[in-house]
Amino acid sequence: MAELGGTQIPDGEFTAVVYRLIRDSRYAEAVQLLSGETQRIPKSRAGLSLLGYCYYRLEEFTMAAECYEQLSQLHPELEQYRLYQAQALYKAGLYPKATRVSFLLVDNPTYHSQVRRLQAAIKYSEGDLPGTRSLLEQLMSGEGGEESEAENESDAQVNLGCVLYKEGQYEAACSKFFAALQISGYRPDLSYNLAVAYYSSRQYAPALKLVADIVEHGIRQHPELGVGMTTEGIDFRSVGNTLVLHQTALVEAFNLKAAIEYQLRNYEAAQEALTDMPPRAEEELDPVTLHNQALMNMAARPTEGFEKLQFLLQQNPFPPETFGNLLLLYCKYEYFYLAADVLAENAHLTYKFLTPYLYDFLDAVITCQTAPEEAFIKLDGLAGMLTEQLRKLTVQVQEARHNRDDEAAKKAVDEYDEILEKYIPVLMAQGKIYWNLENYSMVEKIFHKSADLCNNHDVWKLNVAHVLFVQENKYKEAIGFYEPIVRKHYDNILSVSAIVLANLCVSYIMTSQNDEAEELMRKIEKEEERLSYDDPDKKTYHLCIVNLVIGTLYCAKGNYDFGISRVIKSLEPYNKKLGTDTWYYAKRCFLSLLENMSKQTVMLPDSVIQECIQFLEHCEVYGWKIPAIIEQPLEEERMHIGKNTVTYESRQLKALIYQVTGWNL
Template sequence: MMNIKDGEHTATIYKLIKDGQHKDAIHILSNQLQKHMKSRAALSLLGYCYYHVQDFTNAAECYEQLAQLHPEEEEYKLYHAQALYKACAYPEATKATFMLDDGKSHTKMVKLQAAIKYGEEDYSAARSLVDQLPQDDQDYNYNMGCLLYQNMEYEEACKKFTSAMQVLGYHPALSYNIALCYYSLKNYPQALKYIAEIIERGISEHPELSVGMTTEGIEVRSVGNTLVLHETALIEAFNLKAAIEYQLKNLEAAQEALTDMPPRSEEELDPVTLHNQALMNMDTKPSEGFKKLAFLLQQIPFPPVTFGNLLLLYCKYKYFDLAADVLAENADLTYKFLSPYLYEFLDAMLTCQTAPEEAFRKLDEMNAKLTEQLRKLAKQVQDARLARDDDAQKKAVQDYDLMMEKYIPVLMAQAKIYWNRDNYQMVEKIFHKSVEVCNDHDTWKLNVAHVLFMQENKYKEAIGFYEPIVKKHYDNILNVSAVVLANLCVSYIMTSQNEEAEELMRKIEKEEEQISYDDPDKKVFHLCIVNLVIGTLYCAKGNYEFGMSCVIKSLEPYNKKLGTDTWFYAKRCFLSLLENMAKHMIMLRDAVVQECIQFLEHCESYGREVPAIIELPLEERIHVGKNTVTYEARLLKALFCEVIGWNQ
């Protein structure tokens, strides 16, 4: 290896740096420093390269050595303090700022100290330092905007960022901050407008960052965490876009936003991206999601919502013991990252596992407080409408909607306590008490429909709630849950409205045929599940011959209709049939028995790649050969043959 002072070798390093290949430059420089430990040029270039690949800890070490070797150079001290700040080593960074010469670097020192206090979340101290800056300083509005944002003064913060943009010109980070303010104000169209500009500029100015190529299925190498990537604000913009789409319940668009961002390897991902990947892919990759969130909780810093989201997801997947353990092990995080509402809700959910009556009482107290707040907000909406104050009305409606988002989970948690006990009359009473504030809420109406349906003597009333949900999406009926469609069909049949049930099923069939025409390989299960539920109903009423016939026909053709969910409904009917046959409570004609065995043989043939059950993400894995429809179909066939043998 040639000496660092060699002209040809130095030119190579500078070319690598110019081409953005800082990692390669780091490799060469590190080797050189093993020979020339005190080389100022090598240390300076190495610190510069480390800073550009966002390795701030190593950058700080380089600049610390340079500051010690050349105390007369003020820039090295400043770079050392900046690198420590970027590495989140705030106490060390503060100490390093005291080494700066007040006369030469006073303004830079104050700005850096303010940034450090901001990073430490000591916003009052940061404000005091920012106030020391002259108001005509180009960064004053930028810094004030950040402080106002943290104080939840989003509109004022937005004004400051806009003023800063007018002084500094277009800057991706400023544009992102403006988008963030609009996001916090729930003004998603305006936020998306600024995000789109960041992305468009990033694509046109930096094609080397490979935006969108991963989504298109093109394999590209990681672009790394370079300073260029950081300055484009592309990662932040895509994460914010994903958050907006997620809030709007556009899950596919949210996932696409995450894959559109410049590609990086998993170990290079920032905490926000890692959190969003975990959250937005939880339905398809829950095991990975839990691992990522648990990992983030051990990092400093981590996105503030990580703690609450991990606890809520543990509760959603019924890992209540894990949620309790995380709460107990991180008591210091409880007051910092959980709102009083969220803490009370989680406490009630965990209490429900050991003392459901006590949990119901806690939820009832929360319900009462939230109901009172909803009444006050409803009055504010009405007053603003009467006063014809559009701005006040808009804000009151937003506040009411946010409060409703808190109220519904509490109400549903209360209802679930009695739902789990099959006490549907009590669930209906709970919903009836909430009719004053919830009668227009879709989740409330859907759950009222379910509880009426489950009582088996209120099908007519259930229709009254199911029908508006279905009619709302009648032109795109497959957007409605298959269970809702199935329950409505059953309700029609049970109230002698067979024509309405048949019409609804024809509508579903027509849409499924269109999908099969557009995408022949796509599996669609709506009509299949409707028929399965109808078949289950007849089996439950003792008419197994007709019921099993419905079940068997519903899964044809097997290559398109056999799935984990459809198999779940089908095998329940078979198990019920086998139980009654074993007890000699029913007898089947030979033709029906043969039809059942043939059906199971078809499932055995087509079910090799179909999971029999969806495994819980954190449970021990079932043997891969046993968690298939093929395996379970063979078991059912063997049981069938055994039961037939007993009956003979």
């Protein structure tokens, strides 16, 4: 007797139940039933075969390979099991072993074509492109089996397209995939291949069009897959990793859409693309989806993102971008010692997954923490190399335009943009070394030297504006850099960082351009009112932070009466304006006030002190769920949950006010 969910199943019905579970894509339950309560793998041919199939569908390829290995030993006359074993090993990333098993079948004409395709796929995954081409040529020369001429031609175009793609010849790959689609008719997997090739050649519009077609076909033909249900907030059970889901290419299409939107800096659209895909449990997610979820939700859930990337790095195989992205994110969150440890522990991955540029950049950034002078020299060498490339490409663009060669000009411009995206982080890392030393004039000099190359890049302009602003005597120059950034997004002003708007307002005030500051603040207020009307529960902080920064400015100049009042008013209504960031600015002003009051350098009227106490009491009421600080995601020792709240800190500040002023509670 076997058991399933507490119900005993007669032996005669056992196979029927298993087949029913497989038909319904309930592979995990079928595995549980086949394995038995003691996890004893059955030795019968039917049991092992079904178990291997279920493991394969669950993407537990190593377990599937073990099942097929046992079957090939029990039934050596049935060589299809060796083929299945080789395929499972290939999927598990065990390429050498998969190759050895496949060679046991090369003399069997029945499987000759399938074995050659599998071996070509293995060579391709190992990065052996000459070996891949050799095997593909054998297939195209008539050794490929009994498939129809159309199938052979379509497969040949796809295979060549994949090799060209791997070689970086994306436009040539596009033509091969397009030809395959013309031969075979519409196929989601081929449309996806073509979309990826367009994406890699930065042709985002046609890539998104193909993705939209894949999604439309998937929704129309398989509404049961629940596309978009998660985004709509509808509770929809997992659809599992079924064969139907694989054939629709919906998961791949949504991942590609997320990648395109992310590249275009449409971060909300990128996150939505991931939630639009058919719902699956976390343990059912493929590595690419897991990687993209980690990357695109990093700002909101960094701890979870690091856990996912660390998990992926332990799998074989994992998305190639995982290694570099994990290292870059460690550096972004200033876990430099973790980045150094990962590099040291995975030296074998360095040459495979990191470009020379990325390795040199990471090495320099990590070195900054212990030897900033040495790091600056490393970054300077890298910057010099990239600068030379940029200048050469500038000449190529000019020559191509002079010769009216639009294609060459476009290619050179694309290459220039690609190199510039590498140069900007190097330049910013150099500037950060002196920024940390508060040597802002040196930061300005570093940025000035690159003006001819970067003057149209938003990141460069933004950082130049910041370094001019922080020097406190170059507000007019800072306005010249902040204004174009704000004007560019004036119709959607809330998409501009609040601190940029705040710094621009302060710069206007400090240069006696109060009318411009008021006009900008009115614009922000109108946009926030419109947004509040559309979504009453949504918190908006832009105008609040602008007022907080202005209030901070007055406090810094010693005008606490006006400055503190401005800070207090900026946080009304508290249910919409009180947050971790806004509390940070507010408490800085209060701490500065308390410090000066304790030194008796500042005296405030009783009415202002009473206003401060009432404000802190309001913060107590509304701040019990709001973290006072955002802790680093990988800290081992966490703050006490009751102390890391705005409520707790506001009570502390109120107690200090009573202590300093001598008021009675």
